[in-house]
Amino acid sequence: MNCNEARQHWNLYHDSEGDVELHFRIEEHLANCPGCVEWFHKQSRLEDLLVQKLAAHTPEPELWNRVLVASGLVKPASTRRWILFSGMAACAAAVVLLLLWNGRPSSAVTANDIVELTSNWHERLATGKEPLQFRSQSDLEVEDYLRHQVSFPVRCPPRKDAGFAVQGAGVCRLADQPAAYLAGHVDMTPVSIFVMRRESLAAFPHQRAAMHGKIQRSRAGSLESVLGVIDRNAVLVVGRTDPDKLDRVLRAYGTYPHHL
Numbered sequence: 439m440n441c442n443e444a445r446q447h448w449n450l451y452h453d454s455e456g457d458v459e460l461h462f463r464i465e466e467h468l469a470n471c472p473g474c475v476e477w478f479h480k481q482s483r484l485e486d487l488l489v490q491k492l493a494a495h496t497p498e499p500e501l502w503n504r505v506l507v508a509s510g511l512v513k514p515a516s517t518r519r520w521i522l523f524s525g526m527a528a529c530a531a532a533v534v535l536l537l538l539w540n541g542r543p544s545s546a547v548t549a550n551d552i553v554e555l556t557s558n559w560h561e562r563l564a565t566g567k568e569p570l571q572f573r574s575q576s577d578l579e580v581e582d583y584l585r586h587q588v589s590f591p592v593r594c595p596p597r598k599d600a601g602f603a604v605q606g607a608g609v610c611r612l613a614d615q616p617a618a619y620l621a622g623h624v625d626m627t628p629v630s631i632f633v634m635r636r637e638s639l640a641a642f643p644h645q646r647a648a649m650h651g652k653i654q655r656s657r658a659g660s661l662e663s664v665l666g667v668i669d670r671n672a673v674l675v676v677g678r679t680d681p682d683k684l685d686r687v688l689r690a691y692g693t694y695p696h697h698l
């Protein structure tokens with residue numbers, strides 16, 4: 439099952455309808471796809487919010503359906519059961535919610551965990567389930583590649599003398615925020631570095647609050663991570679290794695002199 443198929447069947451999955459085999463295949467996809475896990479989570483949260491907001495208004499399924507189709511949430515001719523509870527006021531509420539949902543995450547509608555999201559990405563990169571978008575062992579080539587891929591400033595990978603040997607890089611989204619990743623090794627252990635705009639930390643309110651402007655260490659299972667703000671970036675380094683080593687990599691981020 440691919441992402442499209444999994445997402446198409448979201449409503450059956452969410453409502454515990456559909457056959458066992460379908461549920462099993464969706465579960466199986468989710469076990470290997472942090473992107474869909476995040477997407478499913480958001481869908482559920484959005485639906486919960488909508489259901490809360492919708493009192494019994496005059497049914498206007500046609501209009502409501504058009505709003506949903508336009509938002510890309512449902513396919514045309516969908517008959518989601520909560521469409522029946524909709525009305526003009528509900529549409530207005532939904533549009534506001536959709537804007538919130540599609541735009542800048544607010545602390546009211548999100549409770550994202552940057553450690554969890556990056557840990558999932560790291561595992562996929564480290565196991566090869568997620569192929570590196572760009573493969574190179576050259577710091578400068580990797581830096582140059584990322585500069586053309588993301589709209590925010592990204593500095594070069596940590597120098598090799600900080601222990602990080604880069605293998606490649608790519609882009610991803612973390613809680614709907616654009617991010618870049620650098621994949622490599624510290625000693626022989628896979629380590630990934632995730633870079634975002636520092637402003638993107640707003641999508642992770644509880645982590646931002648816990649940081650107090652300092653480097654924050656976390657652990658998810660056997661994965662260690664360190665998160666800090668460096669210049670205009672929020673940077674998270676994750677791997678199954680001594681957090682002191684990750685800390686060293688984090689502090690070395692962007693210290694490579696520019697010779698271009």
Ligand SMILES: [Zn+2]
Nearest residue numbers: 440441471474
């Ligand atoms: Zn997927």
